[in-house]
Amino acid sequence: MVTTASVWDDVVRIRARSPLVHNITNYVVMNTTANALLALGASPVMAHAVEEVEEMVGLASALVLNIGTLSPLWLTAMEIAARAAQTRGIPIVLDPVGAGATALRTHATRRLIAVAPPAVLRGNASEIIAVAGGAGRTKGVDSAAGVDAAQAAAHELSRAHGCTVVVSGPVDLVVRGDGEVRVANGTPLLGRVTGMGCTATALIGAFAAVNPDSAAAAAHAMAVMGIAGELAAELAAGPGTFQAHFFDALARLSEADVRARLKVEGDEARG
């Protein structure tokens, strides 16, 4: 059940515990995702050296892996970190940025899933289809494909790997086994700022750090992301001012904001 209370309980826990979220992510979004985690109330750390990732995972409450701007040495570091996270039992959240665009990225995603299945896999429709083995090629990291195109792929991946799968789009699809929830919060401006998908993935890491139900954590994160986006859009005159207001909105988010705006539907969502 995704409700105002379930969303808000997680936000309160994140703000109270400030969980350390270890990110091995791409160069483009490091600053943005760190700021989003800080604004939400979590504590971000970025570290990618093979010499230290295992030790850093040992301090963290969640591990976020993101394959944008991937290179082989970084993939090795992600594998080491993923194994360490699995051993410790902390959740892994995986973002297959650009899967389907190049063989490196598609194979890296499958390799990371094989090394240690993530608690949550989040991508756009093209990426999720590509990871599941579909033929659709992404145009880089953007995709206009609706989430419905990836519905079957998402359920297939969820059942095969026991993970929650999020397909981002105007309406986000959160899949776990045969169940699904749709989160309809958001604004088109989220698509006009780079790294907002990666930011959603990072926020899922913070929610998964405080909530062992990965499907609920993912749905809560997508709802908070979308609601903060809606609040920011009301103050923005374009994508530049939107980004600044988005961080403000994450930091200022109140239970009343969630109650007034939460839009979820599905077999696990109730009033």
Next chain:
Amino acid sequence: MVTTASVWDDVVRIRARSPLVHNITNYVVMNTTANALLALGASPVMAHAVEEVEEMVGLASALVLNIGTLSPLWLTAMEIAARAAQTRGIPIVLDPVGAGATALRTHATRRLIAVAPPAVLRGNASEIIAVAGGAGRTKGVDSAAGVDAAQAAAHELSRAHGCTVVVSGPVDLVVRGDGEVRVANGTPLLGRVTGMGCTATALIGAFAAVNPDSAAAAAHAMAVMGIAGELAAELAAGPGTFQAHFFDALARLSEADVRARLKVEGDEARG
């Protein structure tokens, strides 16, 4: 002829086609240039692994190479990507950040030009002089030298390599063979935000993706860059708020803005 109509036709094409611009660029500006391309209406992708750059170029409509924060492996990736771009016939735009400051950067620029001549080379006066073999040493990546100091070097490079050369400054000089156009749009605030030269280079990539006339594409990009800067400066209280308003201005730019503000002169600029 650089006119309101010629500038605006390109903007409309970029917004309609959303060309994929593949950037191999420096760490400092990746986020900024991705946001600028998104705000303009293009679709940015950053990828630098030697294992995937050829494949990514295969999806792109333009390739932007930028040697800030260069290291040898990244130079190898740029060479592979440049060859792939040449084979496919998509335009290459090259930014020789810091050429003249270190031998690595000067030699890397010359090597990249030798591997595959760019459609457009854009730098500040010191960088262009250094690439042409002049003795002027840059103070890092900033330069107060006026564009006129680099006029001869720009024409020499343009004739030698058959490329358009842009010398950025308070007035931008766009050179192709013996012809030249000057774009006088802009604001001093563009010099107070890091990566605005790199952003100009990235925007040239988007314009070159939709306009096979590289000199026109470069002039259009510099005009749009400058006009967006002027619009942002009117709303800004300093370089921080300027950057946010700059992205807004790129996204909101109208034909009326271009008509009211375009300032070009030269033997290829009319009415």
Next chain:
Amino acid sequence: MVTTASVWDDVVRIRARSPLVHNITNYVVMNTTANALLALGASPVMAHAVEEVEEMVGLASALVLNIGTLSPLWLTAMEIAARAAQTRGIPIVLDPVGAGATALRTHATRRLIAVAPPAVLRGNASEIIAVAGGAGRTKGVDSAAGVDAAQAAAHELSRAHGCTVVVSGPVDLVVRGDGEVRVANGTPLLGRVTGMGCTATALIGAFAAVNPDSAAAAAHAMAVMGIAGELAAELAAGPGTFQAHFFDALARLSEADVRARLKVEGDEARG
């Protein structure tokens, strides 16, 4: 003596000379620290290739080393750069991001200090304690430990290496030998934006470039950082808008702002 006049003299010198500050820093904050240096009036350059760092140091007036997102090749580059800076006699400012969190970072910090003692070492309390050999483990790069917990460690490091040590916190502690100054300027919002500690370190680089008294330079930088933060906080609605206003405040800072707000105390601070 840290006074309005001593702070302002340095700001005027930075704005007049625009010293080139060479940064070898982490991916997360490169953009932010470059913008802060530009806003202050300095000239930032980022370069990390072992092939060029010595040459780049040769052009610079200060070297800033920051071990966030460290990897072994970057450490090698930092060592080469540190030796070159020592040979040239330009100040080194070192930020031991995450020292204590992993062995790589703790050892790297000690190695860099051994290669060439910095003029200024700046960290939070946990990092400074870890560098001095204390057992306290940091939770990543954030720390709630007050600066007093690191007072003894700071004096020990200062005496052992002849450097100024800054412990950042709600009140910043600036230590040189047996002397110390406390700077009480700032706002909690500085802790809600990523890289603000790293930004303080970068600003110290600019001040050290124009002031050979490293303790004064460090105290002046921390005061300017804090005052710009206070000015920005008055205009901000959260961490996103705060960051934009912070850059504006650095660029617009006036002597009257310093006079009205400077809060320092200690055996080297006088009205």
